[in-house]
Amino acid sequence: ETGVTQSPTHLIKTRGQQVTLRCSSQSGHNTVSWYQQALGQGPQFIFQYYREEENGRGNFPPRFSGLQFPNYSSELNVNALELDDSALYLCASSNGQEVYGYTFGSGTRLTVV
């Protein structure tokens, strides 16, 4: 089985620009969550999608938005980038059953200059 893959691995953007990050869930997983991990800190929950619907959101502004597609892949979009958005963005997928847990991708390192 394939794991969670994220693209791109690294990205540099200018303040004010928009960015789209992509995630392919592990095979059979219908739930995807996105996390932001600032340097030296634990991941912070952005939002979660289940069967193409957002079903949970953390304390992030509306300029952070997402999509989940019928094949359960997902996108994270960030508008009007700010310097503080520089972080590792992690995608995690699950099949919704406790025994398997969430599988994280390796993340996209976003740098805003």
Next chain:
Amino acid sequence: GENVEQHPSTLSVQEGDSAVIKCTYSDSASNYFPWYKQELGKGPQLIIDIRSNVGEKKDQRIAVTLNKTAKHFSLHITETQPEDSAVYFCAASKNYGQNFVFGPGTRLSVLP
């Protein structure tokens, strides 16, 4: 909302010794507690988890204990090896499938 604290922030042990990392949580409604290991340049990897109806769980050299009354849980690694060196995160969730609140992490170094 939920707040998870984690101690220590850094931990150095000699190879073969045990390592213990402790976490506390604030929301008594939390009922699922995973532990993740993150190596440099990689995403977090689930190493063990525990639900609130269980007090202890063990998987080979790794064990987790949970004290619901005190609202704290701990990760125990025995017979540490250099490949155990990584950053470890604890997390809490009110319901499996909902968002996790992560602790700030513990950088474990196992010295040969």
